[in-house]
Amino acid sequence: MTQITGPAAGRPRVIKTGTLVVVGLFAVLLIGWFAYRPYIPPVWLHDFASDIALRASAEPNAPAPEDMRQATPHGLADSPYICVGKIVDMPWDRIVAVTNPESLRTHPVLSQATWPDKNLDDLTAQLTRDQRYQLLVLIKDNTVIDAQLFYTFWAKLDGIARPEGFAREEAIFTAASQGGVYVVSAATDVPPDACK
Secondary structure (H helix, E strand, O other), X not given: OOOOOOOOOOOOOOOOHHHHHHHHHHHHHHHHHHHHHHHOOOHHHHHHXXXXXXXXXXXXXXXXXXXXXXXXXXXXXXXXXXXXXXXXOOOOOEEEEEOOHHHOOOOOOOOOOEOOOOOHHHHHHHHHHOOOEEEEEEEEOOEEEEEEEEEOOOOEEEEOOOOOOEEHHHOEEEXXXXXXXXXXXXXXXXXXXXXX
């Protein structure tokens, strides 16, 4: 049996190897959380994309899925109307969708709005850099309260990308599955109680 002699003899080790591993793992998780956090979509954007998938009409001549993971259930929603005013639980009075990055700099509503934290030029650069990006902007009293990138593989927003956007009470959309992609359009002939 080996006996410890010298300055370390008789003193307990302050930090053990297991403690260092746990502290190191916690530090990696904490740093990873803060590094990844900007890339997590906000709840309202996730809810909007989910509602599109839930309420989208099925493609009439869609090819049969090759496997069960590709099968999309349809007909589960009680209504085909996507009522953005009910989905987005934030104070907003206008929603604007932008699918053309060139129009963002001269957009009649967004170029006049106050942008508190996201720079209009940065978003324009991101939209220009990747054709999969679209932009959804929530405005309250001519101030941008949130602007989020919306990917084309979630849904195509060309049908709601009008320059003036939609006021809260008129932001009622429908979606259809076309070629394996959801396509969002402004709803027409909406019954008065569609979003009650």
